[in-house]
Amino acid sequence: MTESTIPGTGAAVAARPSSQAAAALRKRRYAADTRLRVAGLTAILAAVGMLGLLLWTIVSQGLPAFTQTHVRLDFPLSAELVDPADLEATNWRAVVTGGLNAALGETASPAQQRLLSQIITNNAQFIVRDAVRANPSLVGSSITLSVPAADPFDGLNKGQVLRDVPEANRRVSDAQIAWFDQLSAQGRVTAPFNWGLFFNADSRFPEMAGLAGAITGSFYLLLVCFLISFPVGIASAIYLEEFAPKNRWTDLIEVNINNLAAMPSIVYGLLGLAVFIQIFGAPRSAPLSGGLVLSLMVLPTIIISTRAALKAIPPSIREAALGMGASKHQVVMQHVLPLAMPGILTGTIIGMAQALGETAPLLLIGMNAFVTSPPGGILDASTSLPTQIFIWADSPERGFVSRTSAAIMVLLGFLLFMNAIAIYLRSKLERRW
Amino acid sequence: MDATLGMAKTTETAGAPLIQSEINHATPVRARDVVVHYGTKQALFGVSIDIPERSVTAFIGPSGCGKSTFLRCINRMNDTIVGCKVTGKIELEGADIYDPSLDVVELRARVGMVFQKPNPFPKSIYDNVAYGPKIHGLAQSKSALDEIVHSSLRKAGLWNEVKDRLNEPGTGLSGGQQQRLCIARAIAVGPEVILMDEPCSALDPIATAIVEELIDELRENYTIVIVTHSMQQAARVSQKTAFFHLGKLIEEGKTEDIFTNPKHKQTQDYITGRIG
Ligand SMILES: Nc1ncnc2c1ncn2[C@@H]1O[C@H](COP(=O)(O)OP(=O)(O)OP(=O)(O)O)[C@@H](O)[C@H]1O
Ligand SMILES: [Mg+2]
Numbered sequence: 001m002t003e004s005t006i007p008g009t010g011a012a013v014a015a016r017p018s019s020q021a022a023a024a025l026r027k028r029r030y031a032a033d034t035r036l037r038v039a040g041l042t043a044i045l046a047a048v049g050m051l052g053l054l055l056w057t058i059v060s061q062g063l064p065a066f067t068q069t070h071v072r073l074d075f076p077l078s079a080e081l082v083d084p085a086d087l088e089a090t091n092w093r094a095v096v097t098g099g100l101n102a103a104l105g106e107t108a109s110p111a112q113q114r115l116l117s118q119i120i121t122n123n124a125q126f127i128v129r130d131a132v133r134a135n136p137s138l139v140g141s142s143i144t145l146s147v148p149a150a151d152p153f154d155g156l157n158k159g160q161v162l163r164d165v166p167e168a169n170r171r172v173s174d175a176q177i178a179w180f181d182q183l184s185a186q187g188r189v190t191a192p193f194n195w196g197l198f199f200n201a202d203s204r205f206p207e208m209a210g211l212a213g214a215i216t217g218s219f220y221l222l223l224v225c226f227l228i229s230f231p232v233g234i235a236s237a238i239y240l241e242e243f244a245p246k247n248r249w250t251d252l253i254e255v256n257i258n259n260l261a262a263m264p265s266i267v268y269g270l271l272g273l274a275v276f277i278q279i280f281g282a283p284r285s286a287p288l289s290g291g292l293v294l295s296l297m298v299l300p301t302i303i304i305s306t307r308a309a310l311k312a313i314p315p316s317i318r319e320a321a322l323g324m325g326a327s328k329h330q331v332v333m334q335h336v337l338p339l340a341m342p343g344i345l346t347g348t349i350i351g352m353a354q355a356l357g358e359t360a361p362l363l364l365i366g367m368n369a370f371v372t373s374p375p376g377g378i379l380d381a382s383t384s385l386p387t388q389i390f391i392w393a394d395s396p397e398r399g400f401v402s403r404t405s406a407a408i409m410v411l412l413g414f415l416l417f418m419n420a421i422a423i424y425l426r427s428k429l430e431r432r433w
Numbered sequence: 434m435d436a437t438l439g440m441a442k443t444t445e446t447a448g449a450p451l452i453q454s455e456i457n458h459a460t461p462v463r464a465r466d467v468v469v470h471y472g473t474k475q476a477l478f479g480v481s482i483d484i485p486e487r488s489v490t491a492f493i494g495p496s497g498c499g500k501s502t503f504l505r506c507i508n509r510m511n512d513t514i515v516g517c518k519v520t521g522k523i524e525l526e527g528a529d530i531y532d533p534s535l536d537v538v539e540l541r542a543r544v545g546m547v548f549q550k551p552n553p554f555p556k557s558i559y560d561n562v563a564y565g566p567k568i569h570g571l572a573q574s575k576s577a578l579d580e581i582v583h584s585s586l587r588k589a590g591l592w593n594e595v596k597d598r599l600n601e602p603g604t605g606l607s608g609g610q611q612q613r614l615c616i617a618r619a620i621a622v623g624p625e626v627i628l629m630d631e632p633c634s635a636l637d638p639i640a641t642a643i644v645e646e647l648i649d650e651l652r653e654n655y656t657i658v659i660v661t662h663s664m665q666q667a668a669r670v671s672q673k674t675a676f677f678h679l680g681k682l683i684e685e686g687k688t689e690d691i692f693t694n695p696k697h698k699q700t701q702d703y704i705t706g707r708i709g
Contacts, residue, residue: 246515316552320615322513323548324565325541325622335554 058412062405068194068207069157070146071120071183075099075128077139084139087132092125093117099128102142103188104179115176119183121148121207146190148207151399153180157191160398171398197406201373202383202391206399209392211407216374217287217367217382218356218414224291224378225298225355230348232295233302234337240303241310242332261300268297269361277365285366285381293361298351305347309340342429349422353415359386385411459486461625461656462507462544467521469502469511476502479521480682482675484626489648489657491667491688494677495703500660503677504628507658508544509537525626542569545619549631551611553603553618558595561603561614562586565622581621588654589617590647609640613647620655627651629659633666645670664704668692676700 017025076098082090100116101108108116121127124147131145132138148154152171155161157180167174183189200210244250272293276282282289313336321331337344362368368387375382383391385407392404462484469477477499484490484507492500502511509530511517523530530540542565553561562582565571572578582599586592591613595606603614612632619627629648633641648657648670661667667674668688675685676699684691684700695701 314552316548316550317554318513319510319548320552320554320618321564323508323510323541323546324568324618325538326564326568327538330568339555 058405058408061402062407062409063402064158064160065197065399065402065406066194067158067191068196069149069154069189069191071149071153072144072146072188072190073099073103073120074142074144076102076142077132079140082132082139084136087129087136090129092129095128096120096124100179103186104182112175115173116179118150119153119176119180121150121205123148123203123205123208146192148196149180149189151206151397154207155398156180157184157189160402197403198410202371202388206395206397206403209400209403211385211388211410213371213374214383214385214388214407215410217290217388218384220287220375220378220382221290221294221362221384222352222355224287225294226348226352228292228295229298229302229351233299233348233351234306234344236299237303237306237310238332238337241307242328242336257300257303261304263297264360265297265358266360266364268293269364271296272361272365283379283381285369285371286379287375287382287384288378289365290362290367290384291378293365294355294358297358297361298355301351301354302344302348305350306340306344309343309347310336312343313339342425345429346422346426349418349425353418353422356418357386357411357415359390362387363390385414460484461486461526462658463524464503464506465522465524467503467506467519467523469499469506469520470516470518471514472516476680477506478680480677482682482685484656484658485673486656487652487654488672489652489659489670490673490675491671492658492660492675492677493662493664493667493703494683496662498677499680500677501630502680504630504658504660507626507628508541508546510541510546512537538569542622543624544626544628545622545624547612547615547619547627547629547632550635551608551615553606553611553614555602555604557600558586558603558606558614559599562617562621565618569622571622585617585621586614588620588651589613590643590650591617607640609636609643612636612640612644616644616647616651620651624655626656626658629657631660631662634662641666664692676703678703 016022075095077095081095081098097113097117100119101113104116117124127147128143128145131143135143149157152161153176156163156172156177161170161172163177172180180189196208196210198210198215199212200208201213203209240250240253244253272289276289276292277284282292317335317339318331321335326334362384367382367384368391369381369383370391371381371383389404389407389411392400392407460483464483465481467477467480468475480499480503492504494500505511506519506523507525507530509519511519519531525540525543528535554564556564559582562585563572563578566578566581572581583592586595591610594610595601595614603611606614612635616627616632632648633644636644645666648659651657652672659667659671671688673685674688674691676683676691676695676697678699684695684697686696691700692704695704
């Protein structure tokens with residue numbers, strides 16, 4: 001067994017190594033095997049370690065953003081503050097301060113009032129207004145609402161803002177901490193799951209900022225991208241694979257498609273800016289323009305994977321159909337294409353996942369705009385998940401740091417989901433011949 | 434050189450029944466001087482042969498001699514191969530099948546084909562057989578289609594084995610059953626000629642015997658051309674045998690004559706196992 005692995009054990013080799021030499025040779029061979037295995041294992045561990053580190057950083061930073069500190073307050077809606085006939089004219093800021101004062105039982109100076117109102121989000125006035133608008137009969141009594149705490153106090157509650165830092169070096173004053181602790185002692189401070197992260201649009205204030213706009217934007221982007229790249233990609237692939245003559249021109253097209261797949265994505269962004277927006281007048285920052293650009297980028301992926309799927313259909317199936325007198329289009333549409341569909345879908349989903357994570361071209365066509373409401377259609381200005389991450393990563397507030405990571409987690413979640421579908425399709429539906 | 438002379442002689446001898454065949458339509462397929470090139474490589478060097486009606490004609494010869502190539506000319510399957518060029522003349526019932534006005538789809542409905550490796554569609558047994566009648570519009574109703582499917586399966590001797598599982602995939606059958614399914618599929622469109630390229634080479638002896646028996650039965654209604662590497666098979670199932678060598682038709686004639694009394698030395702050498 002061992003000897004037989006030594007090359008040239010045939011008749012031409014006169015002497016076999018002595019058993020001692022053979023043992024030495026074997027030992028060296030085992031050592032070499034071990035070295036190779038250890039090197040491989042080290043490389044894998046290093047790679048897995050890096051990935052683990054990356055995920056750990058993202059998750060540990062992002063997890064806090066999945067809860068949001070809320071303060072429950074009873075806002076007085078006395079007739080002198082709120083005029084039921086004209087809710088717009090109401091000084092909602094005063095109502096909010098009234099709620100804080102009611103809880104803390106203090107009547108402080110206007111300067112202190114301002115500090116006090118900084119504990120809860122600046123948008124509390126709109127939250128209260130909308131609640132009253134939805135239920136005007138409450139005017140005259142009071143309304144109890146949990147409103148998000150302002151970002152520094154969310155941080156304080158989560159232990160991200162440290163109390164032992166000198167007052168001058170932190171964004172909350174000692175007085176504010178005292179008030180917050182008082183609210184906390186009254187059981188008014190809670191930290192429920194942060195639904196706002198998914199259902200709010202972007203906002204200047206981290207405690208109010210959510211991904212609704214980005215998710216909707218990404219959805220419209222992928223919709224446009226899919227509607228264009230799927231049919232065009234499949235049609236091109238079918239033509240190239242089944243109908244095109246094999247000549248220099250089709251070779252040239254093929255080479256170019258492969259090159260396009262390797263093109264840096266920012267180039268597509270420039271193209272989109274120059275062609276779709278400047279020449280065809282597609283709206284800036286809109287999913288329509290973004291989807292067009294992404295579809296250009298995804299097309300090569302879909303064409304290449306569709307061609308591979310078509311090529312994988314055994315010629316015997318085509319021959320069988322042709323032999324039965326099926327015409328070219330019947331062979332393609334009734335036999336080859338249905339059999340290739342799982343492969344095509346897998347390629348398409350991978351292409352869509354690629355489009356979902358693409359950032360650079362979207363930045364170029366202005367999809368990093370600050371938009372505070374989800375887009376209502378493909379023509380509205382919007383962001384997308386990756387550009388939202390880009391925007392948040394650029395924001396200085398503490399709350400946006402964890403929200404950036406949380407948004408990355410959401411994006412990764414979508415990508416994982418799409419890739420899982422692709423893997424499922426590949427393993428379950430793809431036929432092995 | 435020798436072989437070329439042999440060729441000429443064969444063509445001459447084949448010339449005589451040509452006139453006769455025009456009278457009694459006993460030769461649905463007639464080929465004259467068929468030359469095939471794959472790109473620059475010539476695969477067939479002027480093959481002329483008549484295929485008699487309602488009988489089995491066997492093509493034999495060593496590997497690569499052009500049997501499949503010639504067979505595929507008869508239903509123009511070679512059209513699908515890039516760079517394949519066919520010249521010469523092949524007639525089906527007196528009409529040139531390479532005439533530009535001829536519709537290939539129709540031709541292939543009239544000249545069915547069974548391949549070396551059983552290749553049922555990855556669809557149900559029923560759909561496999563129903564496919565041809567459907568695309569050629571042969572059945573006006575569901576019941577008519579059922580009738581065609583059932584009778585084709587019966588003719589292919591598969592009915593008893595599959596009648597309870599018509600909706601199961603055809604690819605789930607055994608190799609021999611698959612091949613008979615492919616034969617059923619071919620006869621479902623009512624072809625005049627059935628071409629079979631080594632239909633038994635992927636089958637075990639028992640399945641082979643069943644298919645051979647089937648071929649013998651089908652001979653009553655169809656003109657069959659079969660390529661085979663088995664002398665025994667050619668001798669068992671065919672009435673006429675044609676021997677190909679290096680792209681040339683060396684000799685053709687009644688099967689018993691070819692096997693008992695070959696005129697050419699190459700034929701003799703091949704059937705006795707000295708070449709090939
Ligand atoms: N698609 C093709 N492209 C190029 N050359 C081909 C092609 N098909 C066949 N040939 C060549 O044509 C010649 C005849 O091939 P063919 O397949 O007809 O032989 P055959 O007699 O059927 O052989 P076998 O008994 O092995 O099936 C061979 O030399 C082969 O290499
Ligand atoms: Mg062959």
